[in-house]
Amino acid sequence: MSAEPIPVLALDPAVRSPAADVWRRFAADPWAMSGLAFLALMLLAALAAPLLVKDVLHQSAFRQRVMDRVTVGGREVDVVSDLGIPIGPTPEFPLGADLVGRDVLSRIIYGARISLAISGFGTLLALLLGLAAGLLAGFYRGVWDTVISRFVDAMMAIPVLLLAIALASVLRQGNLLMMVLILALVNWTYLARIVRAEVLSLRERDFVEAARALGANDAAILAKHLLPNLVGPVIVFATLSMAGNILLESALSFLGVGIQPPTPSWGNMIQEGLPLYNVAWWITLFPGIAIILTVLSLNLVGDGVKHALDPRARSAA
């Protein structure tokens, strides 16, 4: 009798790590990928702004060129006409010049630095505050939960833009750190609520009970068992919140309480272009497009991450 060959156990190539699985599902979403590509491009441009503007565009985002003349189609023209109308898109000014003769493209690139940095760090700070508050409220419940939840309710009852304008007016206008602080202060409450709800559910799960039975203290449970399970909602919140922060920063700068000229931000660029929006449309249009595309990309990425983390949500939908 011949012995049956013993089957060799081998790893199924289809089985991947959870992260790889999430990435596979994310990469399968063309909208999310296009959003990610645009954001990567914008981030690169923002990081390389000085190099790009000076050495590639041969321009300056800050130098006003009201009295300069440039050659367009073999003929010399004023960068800003005697009637105060700046030059439109030309080879030297690909997206036109602004009211004081600065290159709009260069300012959009520098504006990306400001907008992305402020919204990014604002989101990061909101994450820290929201995670801490949500974990405390959800895990300890009782007095912690009551105090934090009521405070969050009160904060959320104030209209966001009004709160941001009030904070921006009281704090020093135009200061980048203050802008980060303002965005974080108006944003953290949303994450605190999400985290609290998740933690209330997680703390009753068996693995938390098991960890407690093995002698793990509160800090270990929070750090090793609860926090990793919050990664999904936090990433989704972060991407969507960044989009909101870009809009809020733009709105505050547009209203004159955000980033102050001559530092370019997309919001204050639109505001600066308004007096001539009907004859020099490029000053307001292109920063507006930059805002729309960036916010749209962030929303698409956030949406893609959400569905990659929870594929059932898409099929249910």
Added chain:
Amino acid sequence: MSKPAAGGRPGIAPLLARVLPLLVTLAGCMRGAAPPAYVAGPALEGPKHRGGRAVFVREEDPDFLDPALSYGSYTGPVIESVFRTLLDYANAPGMAGTRLVPELAQSLPEVREGGTLYCFRVRRDARFSPPLRRHITAADFKYAMERLYKVGSPGCNFYRGIVGVRRVLAGQNSVIPGIIARGDSLYFRLERPDPIFTSVLALPFTAPVPREVIERHPNDFSQHTVATGPFMITEFVPRRRVVLVRNPDYCGEPAWLDTLELRLGVSPLNAVALIRRGLADGGFFEVPPGDFVRLESDPYWKNQVMVADGINTEYLFMNAGIKPFDDVRVRQAVNWALDRRAIVKMYAGKATVAGEFLPPSMPGYEPLARYQGPDTARARRLLREAGYPQGVDVTLYGWTVEPGPRELALVQQQLTDVGIRVRLDLGETAGYTSMAENVSNHVAFGIYGWYADYVDASNFFDPLLNGHRIQAIHNINLSLFDDSKTNEMIERAMATPDDSARIALYRKIDRRVMDLAPVAPMIHLYESRLYSPRLGGWYRHVTRLIKLEQLYLKSAPREPPVATRGSTRPAHG
């Protein structure tokens, strides 16, 4: 603002919700305005229509609605239509508008005692507006003028030639013996003859106010005004509106309009859109450059745009008592650093480069063309000589009204180019000027503009650069410039009755001012205003800017115009 709902998908809907209103607004603004139905221009071919309501707009609140305190050029027309005094300027465009005419006085004053005694009689039919409705007496004028010194009015120093005012200014007295009120007779006794005294008497600072109302409302007269002019204020809601209604007790020619509503908080950009859509009739704002270019190229609407010599100088003041501006070389460096041609462009070309302090059209004006730079090398050298080889850091204060931010950003770069590193601090006009006019705030460097109150160069030199006029609050010698020789020259000129001799002195003063450079004149501005086609009677009065009581609604055309879709031309024009 975008806020992700817990677990929800923001998707495209919130984005659209944000973007759509903007697109709708833009579409509305870009669509051609409805075809106007009236003859273009300020005049009417048919009879004027009495009555009706017009709407004016303005971005900021009035500085004050109190004749003792208000001194803002945009508030001026409102104040002057509500608070009338003994004299007024003739209702006529151009230099004909500089002729003084009796207003609440029965006639022009009788001048006695070698020009040191001015005798007026108050009109018998002069009355305060409802609800007071009592006769205005000479005592009301005296009370109003003595009140100027109690409230620290910016107009205090205009009347220091009246006997006793200097003692009041020094705080040694509260009554002015040189103002004598007996029934309807009012006398002003001067220290010495003053050829421009009647001009300063025509300023609204001297408008009579009723003692009983002031004593009842000492701190909020703006909310309880009593008119002496063709309009009275029936409502003032800060940030919302000021409503002017025809004063039934006004003794002069009544206003044509029943009501003139001044809506506040309307930006120039929105103001143009409102006027073009027939929702407003005019306003106190500069037409934004983009709209100006479009309106000027429209054969119909260009007749609705008024461009007029503002008899104005816009300048940077430098506080001569504060470092680094205590050194004349730094002040001159600022002057050399400026490229005034670039600043003119910020006003869509509606200005001329200023190389002197006096504006064109002002008697005494001489085109000095000083500091026609930019001369960065000379400016840097002057800074070095003044002890600032590494440059200097300063804060430049200014206003946010368009094109202020752009203009000052331009100045910021021009000064930075010579080593004067500028931080901008901009605020709303009324708040900024109040702050700058308070000496205790030590504002060293800022922008200011001055429109003529009357056509004599003393109106520029005396309030703005005479050291004897420096006062703690409402101080408009913002440079705190106190040069004894300049002071003496200004006062000598003001006391010179001969016009040509006075003008020669003013020219010398202008040259001295430009040499000592307490100010850096930038431009002489032309004003631009837009009025609706249905409004008539508007023109730029040389000192009153606009006479609101002369505005009227044009009668509706007999035949309705044929509307042409998308056209901005009138069907019958």
